Amino acid sequence: MPEPATAPGAPAERREGRLKVTGSARYAAEHPSPGRLQAWPVPAAVARGRVTRIDTAAALDLPGVVTVLTPDDAPRLAESDDATLAVLQDARVPHRGWFVALVVAESLEAARDGAAAVHVAYAAEEHDVTLTETHPAGYVPEQANGGYPAVREQGDPEAAFASSETRVDVRYRVPPLHNHPMEPHTTTAHWEDGRLTVHTSSQGSGVVRAVLAQLFELDEERITVHAEHVGGGFGSKGTPRPDVVLAVMAALRTGRPVTVALPRRFLPAVVGHRAPTLHRLRLGAAPDGRLTSLLHEVTTHTSHVKEFVEQAATPARVMYAAASSRTAHRVVPLDVPTPSWMRAPGEAPGMYALESAMDELAAELGMDPVDLRVANEPETEPDSGKPFSSRHLVECLREGARRFDWDRRDPRPRTWAEGDLLIGTGVAAATYPVMMWPSKASARALPDGTFLVRINAADIGTGSRTVLAQIAADVLEVPLERVRIEVGSTELPAASLAGGSSGTASWGWPVHEACTRLAALLGDRSGPLPGQGLATEADTAGRADADSPYARHAFGAHFAEVAVDTVTGETRVRRLLGVYAAGRILNARTARSQFVGGMVMGLGMALTEGSTVDAAFGDFTESDLASYHVPAHADVPDIEAHWVDEDDPHLNPMGSKGIGEIGIVGTAAAIGNAAHHATGVRFRELPLTPDRILTGLTGR
Amino acid sequence: MGSHSHGHHSDVTLRVNGKPRTLTVDHRRVLLDVLRDDLDLPGAKKGCDHGQCGACTVLVDGRRVNSCLLLAVCLDGCDITTVEGLAGDGEEPHPLQRAFLERDGFQCGYCTPGQICSALGAVAEAEAGHPSHVTDPALPSGRPVPLDRDEIRERLSGNLCRCGAYPRIVEAVEDVIR
Ligand code: FES
């Protein structure tokens, strides 16, 4: 029988935990590498234009500076699908912060001094970085991120809205947001005997290898990419970023190992950001609360380097039954850095707007916001008409309400004060799609009674090593300690990247299958194993990515209590609670950490995180951790995460849905709705900083 | 112990995790880079290099510092403890490291060495009677400050965790001060 710690859902301790708490886990810059050089990039100092001349003489004169790569002489790259990686290839400056040179030196100090000594002359051009709903350059893209159609329409939403008895027509704004994983994007590259070895901080070393093979026109066999320990990513390390390309170029040029560790304040311009979104929400409802029309229209920006469209209107295609609906995206290309994935792209800003508007509708109707959501529970997925593989949103709302003592709430706003503080509570729903990609895994039984599972999964802090080992031990019916697991290297069987909350499902499936085969092989034989043991493999191609006849999503509900200080304008979260229905939870300990971590980021999105594209200079004003305030200890109260059991046979052999992103979805809406309940004022632009609160409270 | 200087470099001796280490450092070099790159002690992390994140926190003469803000040349003769030195000689991790494991006080682990060193520094400060922003002003001065959750949160606020492990970190710290 399996040990208790092996059983699915058991709170097994993180396998690499001991390495991490003792400082022995090595991240991308930390592998001993004799003769290694350090590099420092030079970011463009204009928002649009061309480099006309780069003078590197002064830099090259500095002691320790080895070389300077510029667009004039950097190694040429072949085309890739990602134009943000075409660094140092031409003189064009598409946005401020785009790298125009790289200084490589014997030490970090010399590289940094060298970068300051590089003189760059520009021919600057007029730039435009300001997003408006009516910007003339705006267009309807073919698709939004994730391959979703830009526009979907059912029935006659405009007419249905116009004739609805109760109407809400509101605009919400979410500013640009930055991922800021604690480990900045870092790569160490080394060429040796025609082979390239890369240690990088990435959510998927397989993708890094494929892109490098493309850019440098190499066989993948000649490239090894390791990403054993990764200091967070939150989407910004999903595909390679310029640090990878620069490190490989510099290593090629110098013949020595080179580390490119991007300085923190350079990140916002080059690693992607959550694009700002302007939302218009129109909700029409009958007196019983049933939606008659739902229109969610989103305007967002992208860069001139490549198109990325934050799919913020897509959650409205999943959430509520409305006879008529329109969900649409419009994008404006500007001279801004290229946006990309940040934890729950689409859902995070989209559900902030939708769930805030639902709260406004509940108030208009005089209905409880939980009941309003329950009243709009659809039979099938509204947009596709597909049946849900499982959907327990109502259970999450009810369970959350029970745990939060929601029933004791006085629904009238601004009825609860403690001295200068106004207190309020709010609720919002959450959703996140189930995503899975094909992957391979191998499993081996060794003569000493242990097992080795190998798969190029990434562990960016999610605990994937741990949960995959649990899956293996569970299938093999052996104690967890007897399973060893290797992840995080292209030397291992190829697997998909850690993104879209897809990891456990995508990797667990082939692990489950390889172990199932191995258990069968072992069951069929007797006597000792051969020296090299017995091995099996599995590959889920064609199955993990097959179309499902079901609509598959995780759901959840967030409840928040806030205190708004009427004197200082500060809003603080006092309680935060999430309940999720996300398939089978495979490790209670690490799952809770992911849910809570998502909620903390949602708290930041609600209260403190916001970036500004400076109109005059064209870059992000809040580019470092002093100016861009991610939540700190003092901002974060005790947070509760719970889940309801969900048995869904339409997913994968484990019955799991992703859990890495849903925690951030709707959290900011719950907090914003609580701020309204506290103050009686609607705040429709994030974050809820004191200036906005005071302006709202005083009406000035 | 005098440091010998030659041009832009000087010799310094640091006692790192109990062992004297003599090296020649560039005057611009900060302790963090010395630890990570010269002494192969990558436990202290670089999150920002600007004193904004706390990932580089180590103990210098028992006090917590952001090692990215300290020039190594100024530390001749100092005692430096990094996360690698907390367990002592034994195999067993420090009780706070153990508590982080049990509570799952981390995810990616990149802020973790800083959180742990910072927490040990904070506990010592409270023990020595240093008040914080949230300390009750009525408490007698100079006496140990009891660390409730708000005190722990306040005192650890210089250590960012983008994975949002804060509630579990606070529990881990509570485990070792009880
Ligand atoms: S690296 Fe020193 S405070 Fe961030």
Ligand code: FES
């Ligand atoms: S554990 Fe990842 S930043 Fe704290």
